[in-house]
Amino acid sequence: MKQKKNIPDRVIMHLDMDAFFAAVEQLDNPEYRGKPVVVGADPKGGRGRGVVSTCSYEARKFGIHSALPISQAYRLCPHAIFVRGRMQRYADLSHQIMHILKNYSPVIEQISIDEAFIDITGSLKLFGSALEVARKVKNDIFQQTGLRASVGLAPNKFIAKIASDLEKPDGLTVCEKNNEKAFLAPLAIRKLWGVGARTEERLQKMGIQTIGDIAACDVKTMTKKLGVWGFGLWKLANGIDNRTVGSGHRRKSISEERTFYEDVADYAAVEKTLFKIADDLSRTMRRKGLKGRTITLKLRLEGFETFTRSKTITDFVYDVDSLRAVAIDLFRKFPMKERKVRLVGIAVSQLNTLGGEQLPLFDDSPANNEELEKLLDELKQRFGEDVVTRGVFLKKKD
Missing domain, CATH: 3.30.1490.100 (DNA polymerase, Y-family, little finger domain)
Structure with missing residues (x-):
């Protein structure tokens, strides 16, 4: 676990439930635990249409992942447990998890059914250090729902989200203030938001393999070669993300x-x-x-x-x-x-x-x-x- 002292003044937490849908199925069906579980379309013996919604970590060992065609998932692991999913059950647990987060901060931005940003800057005097808050949140979720979550702590949203993904499942990863560039530097460029297969290939042709390689580039060079998109990549690679955690009433x-x-x-x-x-x-x-x-x-x-x-x-x-x-x-x-x-x-x-x-x-x-x-x-x-x-x-x- 990457834990360091001197947590920054502005602390953003990103919480991501681990294999949420599949974990709920294993929670409610003890016989599924320790086995590959795939939530998604009906595979119909390998002839089904549709895709995988999510899968358990046991299923991922066979190469199954979200958005994979369900027929291919069946071919990779025909003995997996395939379930169609129960959205109401997932939504009920999601509501319970978000309620737990509200106990620690009113500044919450839920970005999907199983993940959220939380600004805990103003909560530290009440609940202790950022690490203590993160541990309490993870423990409360497990004690009240039986589910595990991974957490990232950082000075901004971009890095907090990356951090939460680094030590799954049940992870807790911290990036300190003023250590943003060093934290990001060794990571693969695919970790940057918006960098998919084609962008990765183009960057690699430029000799860029890691986020640190982008950060080390001259911003004018990045902009010249990739346009304004290069400027955006350079900002992210240097840990620059000034967005605040949003909350409040959602317009219709x-x-x-x-x-x-x-x-x-x-x-x-x-x-x-x-x-x-x-x-x-x-x-x-x-x-x-x-x-x-x-x-x-x-x-x-x-x-x-x-x-x-x-x-x-x-x-x-x-x-x-x-x-x-x-x-x-x-x-x-x-x-x-x-x-x-x-x-x-x-x-x-x-x-x-x-x-x-x-x-x-x-x-x-x-x-x-x-x-x-x-x-x-x-x-x-x-x-x-x-x-x-x-x-x-x-x-x-x-």
Whole structure:
């Protein structure tokens, strides 16, 4: 266990339940304990469709992991115990765990059913050192639920999340203040948020193998070779993450809309406006740390007739490409009947706060796009709205 003295003044805890769904199944079914358990779709003897939701550590020894096709999981370990999952049971235990965390700090940001950030800076005078708080939290969870959790302690959210993953299961890992770069330096570049297989390959071609290699690079060189995305990687590699732990009431939806000066019959112009709305809404959602699953198109036609069309997707998103694609698809499917458009808008609901959100399960490119958009936001904030814009919004020269 990596435990050091002089815990920093600002202490962020990241708590991650170990193999949560599978651990609950082993908790409730003693005969499952010590055996490979896979929670997900029905394998149907190796012919099933769908993916693995999670699996026990015993199953991971056979190469099974989250998002693996269930048919492949069956081939890797046909004698595993395959269960469909019980979301209500998992949700009930999640609620109990979050309630335990509230005993130690009111500043909590739950980022999924089985993990959360907790700012315990103001709790140290009441409960002792950060290590003591972490141990108490882990012990309370085990005593009250029978489940194990891994915890990371660090000066910021990014490093706390990395720390919680280093000594699973039942881990407790600490990164001290002023030791951020040394803590990160030996870790593989895949530990950085947003670095998937393709980005890893590109960095390795540049001679970069570890996070420390990125931190040692000149920031101008990283930006020149990788654009604003390189700047973001450099910041993370140097342990820079100033985000606060969010808490409070969750809003139900967020939206943007535009009213045309005159009713518009040019549907290509309407689609371009939808792209601009998606871009603005995406920036607002990133700034507020929001994602959503239901995307709604609002249309007001000539004569003030107003219509809405919605689509709910699998993943929580806030990237402009997803918002634009769904909104334009809904627009193209709407029976316009040559009517003019007075107003268009996009709303996103079924929101979920962002925090240190996990990377997409199937592809790393959406995460890269999201981080790129965040960095574009930062450039605009520093140097003005007109410093950079999307090519689609540029006016064509006559």
